[in-house]
Structure formats: structure tokens, C-alpha cells
Amino acid sequence: MARKSILGLFDNADSAADATDVLLEAGATQDDFDVLTGSPYPEGAFGEKDPVHHIYVFPIIGALMGLTMALVLTAGTQVAYPMVTGGKPILAFPAMTIICYEGTLLGAVLFTIIGIIFESRLPRLRLDPYDARINEGYIGLLVTTEEEKLDDMERALIRGSALEVVHERGRALRG
Amino acid sequence: MQERVRISDSQVNTDLTSSIFESSKLYWILVGFLALVVLCGFTAAGYMFNRGLGVTGLNRPVMWGFFITNFVFWIGISHAGVMLSAILRLVQAEWRRPATRAAEVLTVFSLMTAMTMPLIHAGRPWRVAYWVFPYDWARGIYPNVRSALVWDPSAVFTYLTSSILFVYIALIPDFAVLRDRTTGVPHIIYSILSLGWRGSVRQWKLQIIAGILLSAIILPIFVSVHSIVSWDFGTAMSVEAWHSTVFAPYFVIGAVHSGVSAVVTVMIILRWMFHWEDYIRREHMDSLAKLLIVVATAWLFFFALEFFFGLYALEGPEVALRELQVFEAPWKWYFLTFLITSYLIPVPMWLIPSVRRNLWLMAFTTILVNVGMWFERFIIIVPGLMRKQAFVFTWGGYTPSIVEVTIITATFAMVSMLVLLFAKVVPLIPIGDAKEGMILHDEIKIGKVMVPAVMREE
Numbered sequence: 121m122a123r124k125s126i127l128g129l130f131d132n133a134d135s136a137a138d139a140t141d142v143l144l145e146a147g148a149t150q151d152d153f154d155v156l157t158g159s160p161y162p163e164g165a166f167g168e169k170d171p172v173h174h175i176y177v178f179p180i181i182g183a184l185m186g187l188t189m190a191l192v193l194t195a196g197t198q199v200a201y202p203m204v205t206g207g208k209p210i211l212a213f214p215a216m217t218i219i220c221y222e223g224t225l226l227g228a229v230l231f232t233i234i235g236i237i238f239e240s241r242l243p244r245l246r247l248d249p250y251d252a253r254i255n256e257g258y259i260g261l262l263v264t265t266e267e268e269k270l271d272d273m274e275r276a277l278i279r280g281s282a283l284e285v286v287h288e289r290g291r292a293l294r295g
Numbered sequence: 296m297q298e299r300v301r302i303s304d305s306q307v308n309t310d311l312t313s314s315i316f317e318s319s320k321l322y323w324i325l326v327g328f329l330a331l332v333v334l335c336g337f338t339a340a341g342y343m344f345n346r347g348l349g350v351t352g353l354n355r356p357v358m359w360g361f362f363i364t365n366f367v368f369w370i371g372i373s374h375a376g377v378m379l380s381a382i383l384r385l386v387q388a389e390w391r392r393p394a395t396r397a398a399e400v401l402t403v404f405s406l407m408t409a410m411t412m413p414l415i416h417a418g419r420p421w422r423v424a425y426w427v428f429p430y431d432w433a434r435g436i437y438p439n440v441r442s443a444l445v446w447d448p449s450a451v452f453t454y455l456t457s458s459i460l461f462v463y464i465a466l467i468p469d470f471a472v473l474r475d476r477t478t479g480v481p482h483i484i485y486s487i488l489s490l491g492w493r494g495s496v497r498q499w500k501l502q503i504i505a506g507i508l509l510s511a512i513i514l515p516i517f518v519s520v521h522s523i524v525s526w527d528f529g530t531a532m533s534v535e536a537w538h539s540t541v542f543a544p545y546f547v548i549g550a551v552h553s554g555v556s557a558v559v560t561v562m563i564i565l566r567w568m569f570h571w572e573d574y575i576r577r578e579h580m581d582s583l584a585k586l587l588i589v590v591a592t593a594w595l596f597f598f599a600l601e602f603f604f605g606l607y608a609l610e611g612p613e614v615a616l617r618e619l620q621v622f623e624a625p626w627k628w629y630f631l632t633f634l635i636t637s638y639l640i641p642v643p644m645w646l647i648p649s650v651r652r653n654l655w656l657m658a659f660t661t662i663l664v665n666v667g668m669w670f671e672r673f674i675i676i677v678p679g680l681m682r683k684q685a686f687v688f689t690w691g692g693y694t695p696s697i698v699e700v701t702i703i704t705a706t707f708a709m710v711s712m713l714v715l716l717f718a719k720v721v722p723l724i725p726i727g728d729a730k731e732g733m734i735l736h737d738e739i740k741i742g743k744v745m746v747p748a749v750m751r752e753e
Contacts, residue, residue, distance in 0.1 A: 158304050158472070159730030160499040171497040175504055179512060194440045208441055215441035218523065222453045225516050229457040232508055236464055237490065240501045244491025252475035254494055257304030262495070 124270055127156070127249040127286040128261040128277035136259035137166045139280025146276035148263060156250070156260035166259075178235025179228040186227020190220040249286045258283075302573060307729050308472055311722040314569045315473065322568065322715065329712035336705020339698045340415055348418040350698045357680045357693040359416075361703050366412035367546075367672040369405045369706065370451070370524050372665075374547070375554025376402025376458055377517035381510030389735075390582045392728045393575045397565060397714075398558045399462045400723060404713040405557075406455045408706050413447070415702060443523075443530050450516070450523040457513050464505050467492050468727040502727070521547045528675070535612035536679045539605060545597035552587070552594045552637070553668035556661035559583050561714060563658045565723055574724050577652040584651035591642050591664070615682040626678050629670050637667025 130136035136155065143153055150169040155161075163170065194216040202210045237243070254260045261282065263273045274285050302310070343350050353360050379398040383391030414420035439445065470489035477485055492498060522543035528534070529542045539545075559580065566575040605613045620630045641660040644650045651657065677693045695703075717723070 154495045154497070156494045157496075157499065158494055159727050159734060160503055161496075161734060163500070166496070168496050171500055173497070173501065173504075175501065175508065179508065197440065203439075205439060205441065212441045215446075218446045218519075219440050219449050221519060222449045222516070225512060225519075226453040226456060228512050229453075229460060229509065229516075232505070232512060233460045233464060236501050236505045236508075240492075240498045241495075242467075242490040242492065242498070244493070247491060247493060250493055255304070255472045255475045256308060260494075262493075 122267050123264050124267050125249050125262055125264040126270060126274055126277070127251060128263070128274075128280070128282035129251055129253060129284045129286060130259040130261065130281070131257070131283055133161065133165060133259055135281045136261055139261055139277060139282060140167045142276050142280035143261070143263065143273065146272055146279075147269065148265065148273060148276070152263055152265050152273075154262045154264075156254050156262055158255040158257060166261075173239045175232075175235050175239050178231045178238075182231020182234075183224045183228040185231070187220055187224040189227065190223025191216075193223070194219045251284075251286050260286075301733060304730050304733075307726060307733070308476065310571065310573065311724050311726050311729060312473065312476060314565075314718040314723065315720065316476075318719065319568075326712055326715050329708040329715070332708035333705050333712060336702050336709070339701035339705070343415070343698050343702075344419070350696060352693055352695045352699060354691055354693075356691060357677055359676050359680060360693050361673075361695045361699040362412050362416035364669065364673045364676050365703050365706055366409050366416070367524055367676075368553070368665075368669050369409035369412065369710070370521060371546075371550035371553045371668060371672075372405040372557045372710075373402045373409060373454070373458075373554065374517060374521060374550035375405075375558040376400075377510075377513050378551045378554055379558055380461075381514050381517070384506050384510045385514075388582075389732065390579050392732045393571070393579055393724045394558060394562060394583070395728065396462075396465070396725045397561050397723050398554075399458060399465070400714060400717055401554075401558060401561055401710070402458045403455065403462060404710045404717070406451060406458065407713075408710050410451055410455070412706070443527050446523045447527060450520045454513075454516050454520045457509070457516055461509050461513060464502075464509065465725060466721055468494065468499075468502060469722050469725060472726050473721075499727075518547055521550045528679070534679050535610065536605070536616035536682060537675075539601055541597060541600050541604070545594075545601050548590065548594045548597055549668060549671065552590050553665050555583065555587055555590060556641075556664035556668075559587070559661040560658055560665075563654050563661075565718070566654070569718070569723075571724060574729060577654070580654065580657050581648070581651045584645040584657060587661075587664075588642055588645050591638055595638050612682060616678055619678040619682055620674050626674060629674050633667045633670035633674060635667070636663040637671060 128136075128139060130139060140153065140155075144150070153168075155166045155168055195211055198210050204210065208215075249262070251258065251260060261277060261280075263277065265273055277285050351360065351362075376399040379391065380395040383395070414423055417423050467489055470485050471492040471494065474482060474485040474489045525542035525546035528537040529539060531537055562575050562579070562583075565571060602617070606617055619626050621627055641664050644656065644660050650660070681690070681692055714723075
């Protein structure tokens with residue numbers, strides 16, 4: 121069944137938090153709504169569900185990949201074309217450690233970045249429904265539900281003192 | 296955080312994007328002047344590439360001069376970003392908020408500038424690729440990863456990549472603000488850069504975790520970068536006076552000293568130029584100055600270790616270096632300048648609370664620190680190479696040429712210009728962070744006083 125979204129706009133955090141209770145009373149579940157804000161709020165401020173993520177796995181995978189790549193680069197190139205310089209061993213451990221250290225950390229950073237973007241569900245091609253006023257201090261309560269429940273949810277949002285219910289993306293503000 | 300004023304989200308957006316939407320005549324005059332200096336630098340570098348390194352003051356035995364000094368200096372400045380941003384994020388210091396972006400941006404641009412220095416120093420920059428990238432398939436020769444020449448690029452490349460990505464991730468919510476406040480082409484560009492950010496609970500949570508996680512990963516990179524730079528010296532077989540085991544921590548703490556000082560200078564200039572008095576407050580300067588006292592004193596400790604334990608064994612090269620640095624002109628004057636400007640003037644001044652809250656004096660003292668720290672690198676490098684030693688048929692000094700002076704001056708102009716131009720496209724104070732500070736700030740009454748109650752995310 122097709123699910124659609126509507127966005128309730130609130131001018132303060134308290135009324136948005138109260139509106140989530142009204143939504144739950146109207147039959148929505150915690151998975152049906154999300155809170156959009158222009159700045160981070162303390163966890164649980166809107167009674168929302170704590171999002172599950174696996175971000176901490178990414179740097180570990182990245183570090184292992186980076187270490188492997190660095191080992192291949194350092195050991196591989198030296199073994200493939202062995203050339204003794206300064207009487208040092210072909211696979212000089214202290215020198216290899218430095219490149220491996222940097223490679224490990226580079227891999228960890230790159231995978232962490234990928235992980236953050238992936239776990240944040242970005243990039244997102246469509247914003248709808250969205251309103252530019254969210255970045256100006258408004259709180260958005262985004263409800264995604266079955267099409268036939270949408271009217272009930274809209275009424276619940278208005279009952280929860282939403283200032284406006286947005287069905288499509290709001291106009292961008294001029295700076 | 297007693298000086299904080301409550302400002303609406305909309306006003307925060309307007310204030311912090313003012314650098315993008317409004318520009319004073321002074322801004323463009325300054326950028327134009329800096330661009331002119333950068334142009335002079337490019338011209339001088341072009342002239343040097345055409346004529347060869349003979350137009351510089353470099354000659355046997357001093358083959359490292361202004362360029363390498365400047366390389367170490369800018370690498371040092373780049374340590375500001377991670378020191379302030381990462382450590383203060385990890386310890387969740389409330390006063391970090393206005394400083395992090397400026398510090399991270401300074402890191403990126405100073406690293407980029409630092410990377411140009413060895414390239415210019417090489418005389419034929421295109422040949423540097425032979426040392427760094429494994430591309431010479433035809434002859435089957437790869438870069439020797441056992442060489443310190445490969446360590447440096449790998450560390451700097453890792454640090455630069457990480458810093459750019461760190462800045463970008465933290466900028467995504469601010470790009471969304473700019474997306475919502477612009478139209479036309481800027482709107483399209485900011486829409487792409489913001490990746491469709493909406494500010495959901497999940498996105499903000501990941502954004503906070505990103506700050507902490509990336510800080511924790513970048514910190515070891517930050518320590519490694521200047522350590523490896525110090526090993527460029529420490530592992531140089533022919534220069535015995537540089538064979539110091541304390542070089543790595545000494546360089547790292549010196550880098551933090553100059554880097555944090557540079558961030559303070561930049562913050563004061565930004566506050567003055569964009570009227571960010573409500574965001575970059577005197578209490579921030581106060582906290583940064585206290586941090587600087589600790590950092591500067593730790594640096595002095597390592598300097599003393601390096602100096603005294605070097606002399607303790609009474610080895611010839613070490614004694615020759617110290618004799619040059621302390622007793623012979625012009626080095627003794629540089630040495631004195633370095634000690635006075637990097638510690639003896641600023642630190643006693645920072646001990647006075649009114650100085651820590653005086654922006655002019657803070658700007659003055661932090662600029663002094665960087666004058667001193669530049670000289671510190673200069674008197675390590677040049678006297679180290681020109682000391683009298685056996686089996687060297689030339690004992691020579693070093694006088695920089697006008698070409699070198701022009702290029703070095705241009706690097707300072709380039710970093711300043713890039714920071715100012717960056718302020719034209721992104722807010723140099725993180726908007727989301729500033730707003731979060733407003734949300735978390737509240738006051739509670741204890742007895743007869745109202746005190747700030749700051750709740751922090753765990």
C-alpha cells in the first residue's frame with residue numbers, strides 16, 4: 121500500500137513534543153513519524169524512537185582495508201623490485217610501519233565518512249515534504265503513513281497545534 | 296558562559312551567513328591586496344623555476360632554507376584545527392563552538408600551503424612525483440617507501456584528506472541553511488552540497504557522532520604528521536645535531552602552540568570583520584588564553600629538554616649548533632627574538648585576566664607567538680646545516696634572496712586570502728553548533744545567583 125508523507129510545522133519544541141502524543145493517540149506508531157529541526161536537540165526531547173545505526177562498524181572495516189592496502193603498497197613494491205639501499209633490509213619494519221599507520225587511519229576516515237553519509241540516509245534526491253522555515257527555528261513533524269490514514273494524521277497534527285501542514289516543499293527563503 | 300545572549304534561530308542564520316550575503320568594501324580591498332601579494336609569489340616562483348635554484352640563497356652546506364622553514368611552520372599551524380576541534384569536541388567543552396570551524400578551515404589551507412613548499416623547494420616540482428607516486432612503470436622503479444621522503448607526503452596527504460572530509464561533514468547542515476536561503480545557481484550548488492539534508496533526528500544524531508568519531512580518528516593522524524616532519528630532521532644521517540629523540544613531541548607541542556595562537560588571531564579578525572561579537576566572545580578568548588598558557592609551558596619544557604640534554608653529552612656537532620644559535624650573530628638575535636616572542640612576552644601577559652579579555656592584546660600576543668615559532672624552525676634548520684664540521688669543504692652561511700622572501704610572504708597572503716574567500720561561501724562559525732549552544736543553554740537559580748546549566752550529549 122502506498123505511503124505518503126505530510127509535515128506539520130510548529131513554532132516551538134514543546135508543542136511539537138505534545139503533538140507526538142496526539143499522533144500516537146490517533147493511531148500512529150513511533151515508526152510513522154520523524155522530527156525535523158534546524159539544530160540538534162537532546163535525545164528523546166520529542167519522545168522519538170532512538171535511531172538504530174551501525175556507524176561504529178565502518179571505521180573498523182576501513183582501518184582493516186587501509187592496513188591491507190598499505191601493506192600491499194609497501195611490501196609489494198619492495199618485494200617486486202628489491203633494491204638494497206643503505207644496507208637496510210628490503211622489508212624494513214620501522215619504515216613500513218609508518219606507511220601502514222597512515223594507510224590504516226586513512227581507510228578508517230574514508231569509511232567513517234561513507235558510513236556517516238550512508239547511515240544518515242544521504243544523499244536524498246527529493247526533500248518533499250519539507251519547509252525552509254525548519255532551518256529558521258520551526259520544528260517539523262514529518263508523518264509517513266498509508267494514504268487512507270493521511271487525513272486522520274493531518275487532523276491530529278492540527279489538533280496538536282501545528283501552525284501549518286505542508287504537503288509539498290516550501291518556498292526557499294531569500295537571504 | 297556568562298556572556299552568552301539568547302538569539303533566535305533565524306537571527307543566528309542571518310548573523311552567521313552575513314559574511315556570504317554582505318561584503319564590505321574593506322573586505323574586497325583586503326582580498327584584492329592579498330591576491331596581489333599571491334600573484335607576486337607566483338611570479339617569483341615562476342622566475343625561480345625558469346632560472347633554477349641559483350636565484351635563491353641556498354648553497355652548500357645550507358640546502359634547506361626559507362622554504363623548508365616555512366613548510367614546517369605551516370604544518371605547525373595546521374595542527375590548530377585538530378587540537379581545538381577534535382580535543383574540545385571529545386571533552387565536550389562548551390566554548391569550542393565558535394572556534395571549531397575556523398580552526399578546521401585554517402588547518403586545510405595551511406596544509407595546502409605547506410604542501411607547496413617542498414614542491415617549490417625542489418626547484419623542478421614536476422619531478423617530485425618520482426618520489427611520491429608509484430607511476431614509473433617503464434623503468435620498473437617504485438618510490439622507496441623506506442625513505443623519509445615518502446613518509447611526509449603519506450602523512451600530510453592523510454591529514455589533508457581527513458581534514459577536508461571532516462570540514463565537509465560538519466558543513467552539511469550549514470549547506471542546508473544556505474540552500475534554504477538562496478535562489479538560482481547558488482541554490483543549486485548548495486542543494487548538491489547539502490545532499491538533501493532535512494535535519495531529522497537520525498541525521499543530527501549521526502552528525503554528533505561524526506564529530507566525536509572523526510575527532511578520535513584524526514587525533515592520531517595529527518600526532519603522526521608533525522612527528523614525521525620532525526623525523527625528516529631526526530633521521531637525516533649527515534646532520535648529527537638533529538639526532539634528537541625528543542624531536543617528535545617537541546615539534547608536535549610546538550605546532551599546537553603556534554596553531555592555537557593562529558586560531559585566536561583568525562577568530563579576532565573574523566569577529567572584527569563580520570561583527571560576530573555575540574558569537575566570538577571575550578570569554579572564548581579567556582578560555583583559549585588559559586589553554587595557551589598550558590600548551591606554551593609544555594612546549595617550553597620540551598624545548599629545555601632538547602637544549603640541555605643535547606648539550607649534556609658535549610658532542611661536537613651539538614655544541615657547534617648551540618654556539619651558533621646562542622653566541623654568533625645574527626643567530627643569537629634570532630634566538631633571542633624566538634624566546635622572547637614565543638614565550639617570555641605572551642605567557643606572562645596571558646596570566647593577567649584583563650589581557651586575556653582584551654582582543655587587541657590577544658591579537659598582539661598570538662601574532663608574536665607565531666613570529667617566534669617561525670624563527671624557532673629557522674634556527675633549528677639553518678644553523679644545524681651550517682655548523683662547522685669535519686670533512687665539509689665549504690662552511691657557509693645562508694642569506695635568503697628576494698625570490699625566497701617574496702614566495703614566503705605570498706604564502707601568508709595565500710592562507711589569509713583563502714580563509715577570507717572561504718568565508719564568502721560558507722559560514723565560518725558552525726550554525727548548527729551555535730544554535731545547539733542556545734538550546735542547551737539555560738539558567739538555574741542556586742541560592743541567590745543564576746548560573747548557566749549546560750546539558751551535554753553523551
